[in-house]
Amino acid sequence: MFVPAVxxxxxxxxxxxxxxxxxxxxxxxxxxxxxxxxFCSHDGRRVTQAILSWQxxxxxxxxxxxxALDSFTGDPKTIRGTFDNGATTDELRYLARAFRATGDxxxxxAFIKGFKHILAAQYSNGGWPQFHPPGGQYxxxxxxxxxxxxxxxxxxxxxxxxxxxxxALRRQARGAFQRGIDCILKCQIMREGxxxxxCAQHDARSLAPVTAxxxxxxxxxGSESAGILRFLMSLxxxxxxxxxxxxxxxxxxxxxxxxxxxxxxxxxxxxxxADPDAPPLWARFYDLESGRPFFCDRDxxxxxxxxxxxxxxRNGYAWLGRWGDAxxxxxxxxxxxxxxxxxxxxxxxx
Numbered sequence: 001m002f003v004p005a006v007x008x009x010x011x012x013x014x015x016x017x018x019x020x021x022x023x024x025x026x027x028x029x030x031x032x033x034x035x036x037x038x039f040c041s042h043d044g045r046r047v048t049q050a051i052l053s054w055q056x057x058x059x060x061x062x063x064x065x066x067x068a069l070d071s072f073t074g075d076p077k078t079i080r081g082t083f084d085n086g087a088t089t090d091e092l093r094y095l096a097r098a099f100r101a102t103g104d105x106x107x108x109x110a111f112i113k114g115f116k117h118i119l120a121a122q123y124s125n126g127g128w129p130q131f132h133p134p135g136g137q138y139x140x141x142x143x144x145x146x147x148x149x150x151x152x153x154x155x156x157x158x159x160x161x162x163x164x165x166x167x168a169l170r171r172q173a174r175g176a177f178q179r180g181i182d183c184i185l186k187c188q189i190m191r192e193g194x195x196x197x198x199c200a201q202h203d204a205r206s207l208a209p210v211t212a213x214x215x216x217x218x219x220x221x222g223s224e225s226a227g228i229l230r231f232l233m234s235l236x237x238x239x240x241x242x243x244x245x246x247x248x249x250x251x252x253x254x255x256x257x258x259x260x261x262x263x264x265x266x267x268x269x270x271x272x273x274a275d276p277d278a279p280p281l282w283a284r285f286y287d288l289e290s291g292r293p294f295f296c297d298r299d300x301x302x303x304x305x306x307x308x309x310x311x312x313x314r315n316g317y318a319w320l321g322r323w324g325d326a327x328x329x330x331x332x333x334x335x336x337x338x339x340x341x342x343x344x345x346x347x348x349x350x
Contacts, residue, residue: 027066027086029086032093032094032097034097036101037101039102044102045102048098048107050067050069051067052095052107054067055079055114056076057077058081059081059114061082061087062079062082062087063084067091081131082131083129083130084130084131084143085146085148086151089151089152089155096159096164115159117132118156120132122176123142123204125186126183127142128180130143130145130148141201141202142201142207143212144187144198144199144201144224144225145212145224147227149184153180153181153231154231181242188248188249189209189220191220191288195245195248196252197220198221199220200219201216214300215298215313216285217294218288219294220288222253223318223323225249225253226253229331250327250331254328256291257280257282257324260276260278261281262278263281263306268315271307283295283319283320284317284319284320284321295308295314297312298312306320
């Protein structure tokens, strides 16, 4: 009798542990596909309570941690929320999902608080800082870095599906969304009379390219610009200005690709080698004047090759990537759809 009882206890404990692991796999965003009954379950309500406890007094959430894992037990005034690295938008999507499944008004109220916070954080020029209030450091600038502003715009667009948002807030969100698009267009960098792409951050007032962290200098950004272009291509009814911005950005990506090289791991380090068969790569940063790729240590001094910077930054940052692959694929599909619209043909069914 003793052995079966112990076995049942162990099986139950293992099952509970597995449930916790699965519930927190990846991030808060990974929970959105849970069925309605999970949100109503003990585990679901525990996760919801944890997420609610991490909301800052302003309405945002902290980044780089699992806000669904454990409830916050300290002074709420010490919570520092942000829009960076998926924070806040992931939690708000979760709360909207939880409210739909449970009808819990606490989730709705926390969502509305966060929603209003996003609207309040937008600058009059249409951009968003990394967090609000923005403070006086580089975080105050319009932030495309790591997709921050694009995630906010995608969230505002997707929020149209949330029926519990009052009409006045919906109108504000539509206006904020359009101002965000206008800001993107104003930030597109002109070089030698030609529109190119974007910097990771733009000045909060002038919208000129600016420095973020010491090794993130004003530049043409291969990474952030890819996300911006793909977002613009997702718009249902792009204006003529948006179409021109997309065409120019896609042309820049085609011209900026780096061919015949490959990044390989070597004894705990990264090394760029010649390889004529390698797929094209794009640099994270291109010089605003010369258009050439550059690399940087924390001293902020530009170098021409990845090998010229120290091992810490060489291995601790995404300096080269295949960001342009997705741009090229999306652009080909986008152009095909535009051509069909111009010709008056029926669009393909999805």
